[in-house]
Amino acid sequence: MNTTELAEFLHEQLAADEREPGGWSRAxxxxxxxxxxxxxxxLLDTTHTVCEDPWYTCGAATKEREGERCPxxxxxxxxxxxxxxxxxAGLQLLALPYAERPGYQAEWAPNA
Ligand SMILES: [Zn+2]
Structure with a gap:
């Protein structure tokens, strides 16, 4: 699969959304x-890096999340x-459209 083509498609769709007047359908x-x-x-299911040599395994890797190779x-x-x-960074970007809603914390803003 060509991720560059997929990203280009997504950028084209987002540009079309910007041009589109009015709201979206409920669907x-x-x-x-x-x-x-x-x-x-x-994002939340993404795991820390685990390597054969434990020295190079991420310091936050856990046995519970990343498996038995992470004592x-x-x-x-x-x-x-x-x-x-x-x-x-991903969660911050996803939350940004909701920045005006109650409960949003200013420290969640990207580059805050
Ligand atoms: Zn990590």
Whole structure:
């Protein structure tokens, strides 16, 4: 699969959405909700990097999440593989359209 083509398709669809006057149909709104729920699940299910040599395994990897190759006595606590940064950035972007709603915290803004 060519991810570049898929990304280009998505950019074209988003540009069309920007040009489109008026609101979306209810079916389209629900499809957007489903897509965002899928992205949240995808992000949260992303695992830390695990390597054959435990030295290179992410310091936040756990036996519970990443499996038996991650003894908890190897944990350094912080994520040094980029997983946590990616998950946070993705969730921040997904939350941004809701920034005006009660409960949104200013510290969740990207680059806050
Ligand atoms: Zn990590």
């Amino acid at each position: 389209r709104e629900l499809a957007e909700v489903d897509a965002k729920r899928g992205l949240i699940t995808l 908890d006595n190897n944990r350094r606590g912080h994520c040094d593989c980029g997983r946590d940064r990616l998950v946070l």
